[in-house]
Amino acid sequence: MNAQESHQIQDVVPGRPATQAAVGRRYSGQESSERVRERRARLVEAAIEVFGTTGYASSKVKEICRGAGLSERYFYESFVNREDLLYAVYVDLTERIFEVTRRALEEAGDDIVAGARNGLAAFVRYLLDDTRYARIALIEVVGVSEKLERQRFAALDAFAEIVRHQVLTQPVPQREDLEPHANNHTDRVWIASVALVGAVNHVMVDSLIAGYPVCAELIVDVCFEFFENTRTALPRA
Known part of the structure; x- marks a missing residue:
């Protein structure tokens, strides 16, 4: 192998600078690490468009890079493959959803019931206001890999x-009609909480798959009614 061939191979190895002098070099006032983060963010946003419209299964690295305005070389600078990018997109989306939900809960102050409704409304609206988010978070990630399934179940939990927090912090009267063995408050709240999250999740998935829009306010109203009925039916700890 001659020197020219060696130099060409070095240039195409993802993430490896062509020369030592390139390390830490500034372009347009940005450090190299800043440019890497900026390119990664562009790839994530491009992937949201592709995964959220045409779907993950049919997506191509070239298509995502074209949307980000980057060459494929820069894709492998930040991601191992498409699944690695999907994982990053899912983590990014769930962090955004948690943040808007948290803010909505805090705005209600000490009013637990209002906080629960605000949080539910923020969650539903965030996903349905941009159905790309809903498609990725609720459909495209399902069953892709064991790693993504673990992350998905962690997010649902x-x-x-x-x-659980909303239910546990809201006192309700003790029900006399429950059998003694049924008065295990912690277990009942856990089961109810998982069921409620699953119900909201499935309502939105069904709406997306059916292909017809469902009013976000209607989903919030019905699901919050489930929440309230469940909360008042649970025994007090």
């Missing part, structure tokens, strides 16, 4: 924890 985190949302169930929000519901």
Whole structure:
């Protein structure tokens, strides 16, 4: 191998600078690490468009790079493959959803019931206002890999924890009609919380798959009614 061939191979190895002098070099006032983060963010946004419209299964790295305005070389600078990018997109989306839900809960102050409704409304609206988000978070990630399934179930459990918190912090009268063995408050709340999160999730999935728009306010109204009926039916700890 001659020197020219060696130099050409070095140039196409993802993430490897062509020369030591390139490390830390500034372009347009940006450090190299800043440019890497900026390119990664562009790829994530381009992937949201592709995964959220045409779907993950039929997507191509070249298509995503074209949407980001980057060459494929820069794709492999930040991601191993398409699944790695889908994982990053899903984590990014769930972090955004948690943030808007958290803010909505905080705005209600000490009013637990209002906070629960605000949080539910923020969650539903965020996903349905841009159905690309809903398609990725609720459909495209399902069954892709064991790693993504673990992350998906962790996210669902985190949302169930929000519901558990709302239920546990709201006192309700003890029901006399329950059998003694049924008065295990913690277990009942856990089961109810997981069921409520699953119900909201499936309502939106069904709407997306059916292909007809469902009013976000109607989903919030019906699901919040489920929440309230469940909360008042649970025994107090």
